[in-house]
Amino acid sequence: MSSEWTIIATYGTLIEAELAGGRLESADIPFLIDQHDAVGLFGPGHSGASTRGVTLKVPPDFAADARSELDLPSETEASGA
Numbered sequence: 001m002s003s004e005w006t007i008i009a010t011y012g013t014l015i016e017a018e019l020a021g022g023r024l025e026s027a028d029i030p031f032l033i034d035q036h037d038a039v040g041l042f043g044p045g046h047s048g049a050s051t052r053g054v055t056l057k058v059p060p061d062f063a064a065d066a067r068s069e070l071d072l073p074s075e076t077e078a079s080g081a
């Protein structure tokens with residue numbers, strides 16, 4: 001498996017990213033949540049809105065399956081091609 005990760009979604013809150021990550025975990029799809037070293041709008045430990053967004057990443061080989069599992073558009077559909 002590649003050491004690179006592909007961003008499949010960006011969420012406004014940590015809890016949204018964690019819920020999506022839970023769906024991926026249930027489907028045995030590895031994932032990472034990147035908070036971009038940010039804290040919630042109301043300080044550390046708050047999982048509310050983030051000023052920088054929270055990205056959900058998967059290994060490139062799992063990207064299509066992850067998008068399908070989360071009901072996200074395919075990479076082709078998302079790019080408008």
